[in-house]
Amino acid sequence: MCCLPDDYYNGAQATQLTANTPYLLDRDSAGLGHSVLNQLNGQARKLTELSFSLGADNVMALSAVSAKLKNESSNIIGTTASLYTDKMGNFSKAIKAYQDALMEYRDVSRSQGYHRSMSTSSSAVRQAKQKAIAAFNRMQERFAVELEAVNSGSKAKRGTVLSSAERGTSIARSSRSVAKLDISNQAKAHDLVKFSRYAKGLGNGLALIDFGSRIGKVHNSYLAGENWHRKLFIESSSFAASALTASTIMSYGLAFFTVATPLGWVCLIAVAAGGAMLMNDYLQENSGRKYDSLMDNLR
Amino acid sequence: MNEIEDTLLTIGLIGLFFTMILYVLFGQVTVRKLRKNKETKDSLGIEFASGWDILNVALALSRPKWLEKRIMASPTAHFAADAKVLYQYTNRFDRILGRLFSFFSLTTTLMLLALALADAVGLFD
Numbered sequence: 001m002c003c004l005p006d007d008y009y010n011g012a013q014a015t016q017l018t019a020n021t022p023y024l025l026d027r028d029s030a031g032l033g034h035s036v037l038n039q040l041n042g043q044a045r046k047l048t049e050l051s052f053s054l055g056a057d058n059v060m061a062l063s064a065v066s067a068k069l070k071n072e073s074s075n076i077i078g079t080t081a082s083l084y085t086d087k088m089g090n091f092s093k094a095i096k097a098y099q100d101a102l103m104e105y106r107d108v109s110r111s112q113g114y115h116r117s118m119s120t121s122s123s124a125v126r127q128a129k130q131k132a133i134a135a136f137n138r139m140q141e142r143f144a145v146e147l148e149a150v151n152s153g154s155k156a157k158r159g160t161v162l163s164s165a166e167r168g169t170s171i172a173r174s175s176r177s178v179a180k181l182d183i184s185n186q187a188k189a190h191d192l193v194k195f196s197r198y199a200k201g202l203g204n205g206l207a208l209i210d211f212g213s214r215i216g217k218v219h220n221s222y223l224a225g226e227n228w229h230r231k232l233f234i235e236s237s238s239f240a241a242s243a244l245t246a247s248t249i250m251s252y253g254l255a256f257f258t259v260a261t262p263l264g265w266v267c268l269i270a271v272a273a274g275g276a277m278l279m280n281d282y283l284q285e286n287s288g289r290k291y292d293s294l295m296d297n298l299r
Numbered sequence: 300m301n302e303i304e305d306t307l308l309t310i311g312l313i314g315l316f317f318t319m320i321l322y323v324l325f326g327q328v329t330v331r332k333l334r335k336n337k338e339t340k341d342s343l344g345i346e347f348a349s350g351w352d353i354l355n356v357a358l359a360l361s362r363p364k365w366l367e368k369r370i371m372a373s374p375t376a377h378f379a380a381d382a383k384v385l386y387q388y389t390n391r392f393d394r395i396l397g398r399l400f401s402f403f404s405l406t407t408t409l410m411l412l413a414l415a416l417a418d419a420v421g422l423f424d
């Protein structure tokens with residue numbers, strides 16, 4: 001590149017622009033510009049990729065929304081974490097079901113004195129094998145992506161217990177020890193499944209933080225000798241309303257929005273969070289008056 | 300403060316009160332029984348936060364048949380509770396309670412949300 005204006009700057013006067021690097025367009029824009037540049041220098045590649053996939057304006061909007069979310073309505077952030085983790089919880093269950101079916105097949109086939117030659121098989125053994133294959137197929141249908149991630153590192157030519165029902169059943173039937181069948185452990189060790197246990201705690205925890213901070217406010221007002229009944233009324237009604245709004249929007253949004261695209265999720269969560277925050281603010285302002293008029297009418 | 304808005308807010312808060320009571324009631328009477336039952340334990344829908352399955356069950360018990368078919372055919376089918384299984388293991392009282400709760404919760408939420416939006420937009424000034 002040539003003929004750049006004098007002011008393109010990143011650590012030094014730039015004569016060429018390189019990809020994935022932030023530049024200041026005006027060197028004279030003082031300390032703020034420089035500190036921003038320093039912060040961005042580490043993240044430039046991520047930001048570029050994000051901008052390409054979501055569009056530059058959306059990246060700006062998203063960062064504003066997530067900053068606001070962190071400050072205000074913490075109970076909605078937990079839902080994104082919980083959403084994926086619930087699917088992973090079901091994945092572990094499906095793996096366990098497959099493992100149980102394989103172990104059953106193993107017991108049945110061994111108790112019948114079944115040898116390596118496959119010449120005879122009673123109907124019980126046949127049924128157990130069908131059950132194991134069905135469990136594998138169910139798992140394969142619902143969790144194809146996750147299974148591929150778990151199996152992608154394996155180099156076994158004949159397949160592993162988790163990649164093929166044939167391999168699983170033949171290992172169940174003829175292997176001398178059951179170590180290879182303990183797929184629950186192999187999969188559990190995999191990062192994907194680990195994530196679900198960690199993140200589920202995160203999901204519920206954030207709702208508790210929101211609730212806890214409201215209780216804290218009421219307690220503080222009690223300690224300060226103010227009208228804490230009123231504060232309790234305000235806090236509880238705004239919590240209930242914002243939780244209801246968020247849950248209703250999420251439930252119905254899922255039923256009717258296409259959530260296959262990542263942007264669809266962002267919209268849904270932003271709308272639910274926005275609704276919850278709106279309700280929270282509105283009731284915080286107005287339920288105080290309602291409490292006062294209620295108390296006046298009761299006296 | 301506007302008269303109409305005041306009345307609507309009062310109605311909304313009363314509705315909120317009843318919704319919360321019905322939520323706990325439904326959770327204790329029906330969903331607790333469903334959670335303990337082995338056959339229905341896994342058909343209560345996805346749980347974003349603790350207690351979400353109560354909402355899922357109530358919605359599943361109050362959906363008309365055409366909506367049920369639509370949802371089961373969509374890609375997010377396994378987020379909702381499984382109505383077929385639920386109908387087998389609940390009695391009429393459970394279903395009425397669930398329908399009451401979902402009616403109250405939906406109307407109250409929509410009403411309060413509309414009120415808050417109208418206030419934000421400045422409709423009442």
